[in-house]
Amino acid sequence: MELNSNLPTGPIESAWDRARFEMKLVNPANKRKYNIIVVGSGLAGASAAATLAELGYNIQCFCFQDSPRRAHSIAAQGGINAAKNYQNDGDSIFRLFYDTVKGGDFRSREANVYRLAQISVNIIDQCVAQGVPFAREYGGTLANRSFGGAQVSRTFYARGQTGQQLLLGAYQALERQVGAGQVKMLPRTEMLSLVLVEGKARGIVTRNLITGKIESYAADAVVLATGGYGNVYNLSTNARGSNCTAIWRAYKHGAAFANPCFTQIHPTCIPVSGEYQSKLTLMSESLRNDGRIWVPKTCGDKRPPVQIPEPERDYYLERRYPSFGNLVPRDVASRNAKAVCDEGRGVGETALGVYLDFSDAIQRLGASGIRERYGNLFDMYERITGEDPYKVPMRIYPAIHYTMGGLWVDYQLMSTIPGLFVAGEANFSDHGANRLGASALMQGLADGYFILPYTLGNYLASTKLDKVQTDYAEFRREEAEVAAMTKQLLAIKGKRTVASFHRELGKLLWDHCGMSRTAKGLQLAVTKIRELREEFWTNVDVLGRDNEMNQALEHAGRVADFLELAELIAIDALHRDESCGGHFREEYQTPDGEAQRDDEHYSYAAAWEFRGLDQPPELHKEPLQFEYVHPTQRSYK
Amino acid sequence: MSSIAIDSHLHKAIRFYQASIGKKAVMAVTGVVLFGYLVGHLAGNMQVYLGAEQMDKYAAFLHSMPLLLWSVRALLVASVVLHITASLQLQKLKLDARPAGYVKKEAVDSSLASRSMIWSGLMIAAFVIYHILDLTTGAAGAVQFRELRAYENLVYSFRRVPVSGFYILGMVLLGMHLYHGLWSIFQTVGFSHPRYTPVIKRLAAWVAILMAAGFISIPIAVWTGLVGSNL
Amino acid sequence: MRLTLHVWRQKSASDPGRMIQYEARNVNPDMSFLEMLDVVNEELTVKGEDPIAFDSDCREGICGMCGFVINGVAHGPRRGTTVCQLHMRKFKDGDVLYLEPWRARAFPVIKDLVVDRGAFDRVIAAGGYISVPAGSAPDGNAIQVPKQNADLAMDAAACIGCGACVAACPNASASLFTAAKITHLGVLPQGQPERADRAMRMVAQAAAEGFGSCTNIGECEAVCPKEIKLEVIARMNRDFIKAAWTNRGTSSATGGAG
Known part of the structure; x- marks a missing residue:
């Protein structure tokens, strides 16, 4: 395998323009002769499908949910960044580029990030024209808010539902093409395999989730926009159905998987309340502006928070980081919460939580002032926990939120398999080792609206593609494999539910490959994951049949893939002997406990190639060059 | 052409009526006509409290303009026919739209009046037929029906307990029908505003209650001897 | 427990x-x-x-x-x-x-408890969009939107398409869903060019899907998880009535070049 990132040369400001000019175009009359498969209907998938259809290509778009509008992009709350500089506060494309590269802890490609910053401007225009109801000022102009990791106000938002509104914009554009007959939408259809013909991605094999039927679809190119793999941890802020199956099976067919260990943890989630927990809910980070984080000074102090007097409280962030205090970045806040809980000072029934206390702020601003700022968040907290945060401090705990890693793609968003394009969170391209707030929406839409429509056309125009049919041996073989796996899962008839395996895997990964990692823990994790995988394939209990709607079977297939991906995550984390962004190795920290990068040895994207389950994956390195933003060390003391 | 062709050859009105919103709009407009009639009818009826002479004079006055009388009657009949036809068509839509019902179903916010419009409407229709036969044509066997002797006819009719009972029931249903129907007119033709709609709803409720009370007061007045004691 | x-x-x-x-x-x-x-x-x-x-x-x-x-x-x-x-x-x-x-x-x-809500997607496909190909949009601030319209649009756009309104409606009507989208796009300046067509097409599609008609009962509003108001249905009625009497209809397909 060779990694050719196809990066444009020359000045970064005009790189994308040059790349676009150099791309081959497909004649308008020829576009309708091409079929493209888009898997996933979130921001990246829906926008790609709609835009490619608008250009005249024939699209088949797949999602496992009952409607493309359910994709998990919908849950994004905060906003979307764009270098519009509408606030006249000194923003620019270069500044957004700079912030994103720095925020990514210098593990992303400069050219990709610069292009993302350039396109951010067009995204806002496009979304406004589609009718996305962005927040407005009284004068009718677009409003902005500021967000973490930036000193300018460049985040566009639609109340706390920005992801929903952007997704609905893309979904409506998609449905318009469905109505026009240009897109065939296949909901409740899950991609279970990728089909290669003569080394190129030429189709997929799916399972119809209503009838259980295994079917093949052929095309000239395949786009995967299937989101992140945070659910490998079982508990995350992802939707229940979010999974790695599409990208994982592409990986097993030869697509390199880059930086799998780069996972982002969000510090302000509502803690786990019990074994039965199915997901974790994010609370906006903005709460840390007014809340004070603390735990009791003594271990196992089970008194209600109001009965713990001031001198017996440890405001540990304020103590350790006097200048940033409660506003340290996501990763630092998360690691410290874990540390105090590991010491046995965690709060709540599970002792996995810390207090986020608003009593000082309520005294200062009054309950009404707090309600004005955070009313809907307080309501949400009350709804989930049954506790009134105006009276009792909130309990928060970090949770897996986003995965920066994903399938490796070149500048054209094409994976190491020709004809297989990967967009949105499913690829690894733009966020390096850490993603800044309000950047995920930007990337998904950039990929779908403004990058793939060019790069895919370039691929089609410059590649000889013979017609393929789904009755080719290549399709038949993949169908047989998928059917065999399904049959096997149903035939085990063991003693444990799929959910119990998922819970155990999640805990294993969270404990050893979560907020902080050690070589020893990771080695242990690799062994235990293998054992768990073996047990899964001999002892899982999946009821029902394969020719009907069978939610346990769907879950089993996804967990089977998570059990394999988990190992790769641990292997990647183990190999990266440095700390950077979301990847914190306890062995590599500065004397004051901060992440210590090793730019000399690890300034590369780690792209792993599948060599078979019984073989270690092969590491390929894509070196990263920083010509415009020079790596520096972060400090928040 | 996309999946729904809008057939521009059909006449606009037919096309409009084919949509359920069109039917609803027809119900709203005919509802306004029928409500207008009810107001006039109640105003007329209230003259019963001014004595037999005034009441009979009013009846004679109405009959003195046959063209107007029959025009109004034609308009009313047309409105009733349209109102009922549309409602029956909508009821069929409703039955088709949910072939399998719920084992358990609770109403959260809605009024009984709003959920039983079709039944209150059909009962009112039945009542109106009887009412016309009883007091307009005299065919329903009023004891001593005499054309244009409205006051007497009314008093004798209401002295029969089942008749006035049916009348009161009809008017309670009419009140319910108006309670939902009156504000609904605004909603159907497209007027809703967070500031005015609550006011319209309250007003509609008061108008419905007052109208029902006005009509119901007559049989009660007959029973108590307030009206017709001299007969 | x-x-x-x-x-x-x-x-x-x-x-x-x-x-x-x-x-x-x-x-x-x-x-x-x-x-x-x-x-x-x-x-x-x-x-x-x-x-x-x-x-x-x-x-x-x-x-x-x-x-x-x-x-x-x-x-x-x-x-x-x-x-x-x-x-x-x-x-x-x-x-x-x-x-x-x-x-x-x-x-x-x-x-069991799983239903097919594909009808909602088809109602949107019938007209619940603003036709704007990627690349053709003017600058975001070129289109100014009064704050109260933006807020009203957002209130309506909050619909999550869950179908509770249909489930609760004694008529099994999809009016709240359909009207929420018609309102969202209809109060924004960007949504004006297609406003009349949108109302006609979406209402027709909802009927073709077999949803019942609205009789202003209000159960939909009561169960809506996003608390979308009945007001949107009045707005849909208004758009539809106006369009039905004044719209000249579409003479050709939506897409010109393909």
Whole structure:
């Protein structure tokens, strides 16, 4: 395998323009002769499908949910960044580029990030024209808010539902093409395999989730926009159905998987309340502006928070980081919460939580002032926990939120398999080792609206593609494999539910490959994951049949893939002997406990190639060059 | 052409009526006509409290303009026919739209009046037929029906307990029908505003209650001897 | 706490289906309703019984995938809340709950509590969009929107397409859903060019899907997890009535070049 990132040369400001000019175009009359498969209907998938259809290509778009509008992009709350500089506060494309590269802890490609910053401007225009109801000022102009990791106000938002509104914009554009007959939408259809013909991605094999039927679809190119793999941890802020199956099976067919260990943890989630927990809910980070984080000074102090007097409280962030205090970045806040809980000072029934206390702020601003700022968040907290945060401090705990890693793609968003394009969170391209707030929406839409429509056309125009049919041996073989796996899962008839395996895997990964990692823990994790995988394939209990709607079977297939991906995550984390962004190795920290990068040895994207389950994956390195933003060390003391 | 062709050859009105919103709009407009009639009818009826002479004079006055009388009657009949036809068509839509019902179903916010419009409407229709036969044509066997002797006819009719009972029931249903129907007119033709709609709803409720009370007061007045004691 | 559940079980679209009783033991008040069902399902699996099928995805009340009727109320007893955000502390020990799928001809049952809401997608495909190809948009601030219109549009756009409005409506009407989209796009300047067509097409499609008509009862508003107001339906009626009498109709397909 060779990694050719196809990066444009020359000045970064005009790189994308040059790349676009150099791309081959497909004649308008020829576009309708091409079929493209888009898997996933979130921001990246829906926008790609709609835009490619608008250009005249024939699209088949797949999602496992009952409607493309359910994709998990919908849950994004905060906003979307764009270098519009509408606030006249000194923003620019270069500044957004700079912030994103720095925020990514210098593990992303400069050219990709610069292009993302350039396109951010067009995204806002496009979304406004589609009718996305962005927040407005009284004068009718677009409003902005500021967000973490930036000193300018460049985040566009639609109340706390920005992801929903952007997704609905893309979904409506998609449905318009469905109505026009240009897109065939296949909901409740899950991609279970990728089909290669003569080394190129030429189709997929799916399972119809209503009838259980295994079917093949052929095309000239395949786009995967299937989101992140945070659910490998079982508990995350992802939707229940979010999974790695599409990208994982592409990986097993030869697509390199880059930086799998780069996972982002969000510090302000509502803690786990019990074994039965199915997901974790994010609370906006903005709460840390007014809340004070603390735990009791003594271990196992089970008194209600109001009965713990001031001198017996440890405001540990304020103590350790006097200048940033409660506003340290996501990763630092998360690691410290874990540390105090590991010491046995965690709060709540599970002792996995810390207090986020608003009593000082309520005294200062009054309950009404707090309600004005955070009313809907307080309501949400009350709804989930049954506790009134105006009276009792909130309990928060970090949770897996986003995965920066994903399938490796070149500048054209094409994976190491020709004809297989990967967009949105499913690829690894733009966020390096850490993603800044309000950047995920930007990337998904950039990929779908403004990058793939060019790069895919370039691929089609410059590649000889013979017609393929789904009755080719290549399709038949993949169908047989998928059917065999399904049959096997149903035939085990063991003693444990799929959910119990998922819970155990999640805990294993969270404990050893979560907020902080050690070589020893990771080695242990690799062994235990293998054992768990073996047990899964001999002892899982999946009821029902394969020719009907069978939610346990769907879950089993996804967990089977998570059990394999988990190992790769641990292997990647183990190999990266440095700390950077979301990847914190306890062995590599500065004397004051901060992440210590090793730019000399690890300034590369780690792209792993599948060599078979019984073989270690092969590491390929894509070196990263920083010509415009020079790596520096972060400090928040 | 996309999946729904809008057939521009059909006449606009037919096309409009084919949509359920069109039917609803027809119900709203005919509802306004029928409500207008009810107001006039109640105003007329209230003259019963001014004595037999005034009441009979009013009846004679109405009959003195046959063209107007029959025009109004034609308009009313047309409105009733349209109102009922549309409602029956909508009821069929409703039955088709949910072939399998719920084992358990609770109403959260809605009024009984709003959920039983079709039944209150059909009962009112039945009542109106009887009412016309009883007091307009005299065919329903009023004891001593005499054309244009409205006051007497009314008093004798209401002295029969089942008749006035049916009348009161009809008017309670009419009140319910108006309670939902009156504000609904605004909603159907497209007027809703967070500031005015609550006011319209309250007003509609008061108008419905007052109208029902006005009509119901007559049989009660007959029973108590307030009206017709001299007969 | 302990609950008795009567759950609609139906193997497939063609199966007649029936209510079956289950006991939910060890229900923790901090569980969400769906987590309670997860636990019931795990117990059923261990016993070798087919788990109850129900839809859900984000489990934070925004994707709109979950939803069923609890004791006759769509999404259950808590206002402005989807079943995934409904917590068991809302119930008490010994409660008897009836769980049924959304009921409407346009929402056929697929299995147990899972229904097919594809009709909603088709209503959107009929006109619930603004036609603007990527690349053709003017600068975002070139189109100014009065704040109150932007807010009204946002209120309507908050619809999550869960289908509770249809489920609760005695007429099984999709008016609140259809009208929310017509309102969202109709109050924005960007939505004006297609406003009349949009109302005509979406209303026609909703009827073609077999949804009933609105009779202004208001049950939809009462169960809507996003608390979308009946006002949107009045706006739809107004747009439709106006369009029906004044629109010249479309003479050609939506796309010119292809």
